[in-house]
Amino acid sequence: MRSLLALIVLIPAALAVMSYDSVKTLLGNQDFFAQDVAWKSKARFGGSEWQLTDLRAALGRSDIPPDLVPILVDFTVTVGEPDLQKLWLGCRIMLIDAADRHWLPTGAVSFRQADDAKTCVSAMFSGAKSGDTLKVRETFLVPKDATATIRPAVSVGSERPSFLLFQRPQD
Known part of the structure; x- marks a missing residue:
């Protein structure tokens, strides 16, 4: 009888121990x-200080379908801890609308960028030191109906499952 009672306790405990790493990995890869x-506020995240400096539509392109809008997003990042390759692993900048739809940066549309603007991934490998200021820019293609929200x-990676969600500019 004791063996049966021990099994009732030990089997769920063993399952919990075995699934711990899987749950930890799942949470570590999701936002x-x-x-x-x-x-215009700054937020400490991933060992650096992030500030959204611009969010704008890039209109006037005839090579983009009429139902899509190219969006440029600019951040200024002041590096705190310089190990960006570790702290920013899996760096992801995205756009999220009121319906909780997500968009990742696109390479389908390119705009001439300032020489010092970097993507999130290129900034991670830039060799930036503590105190350096990086300009990070990503380009998105978003449906027109989503641009208002x-x-x-x-x-x-070092902050997941948490992420920063920036407010829109005040009109």
């Missing part, structure tokens, strides 16, 4: 908990 950041978000 679940948004940390709201006010427009999109908000930029930043996610890095």
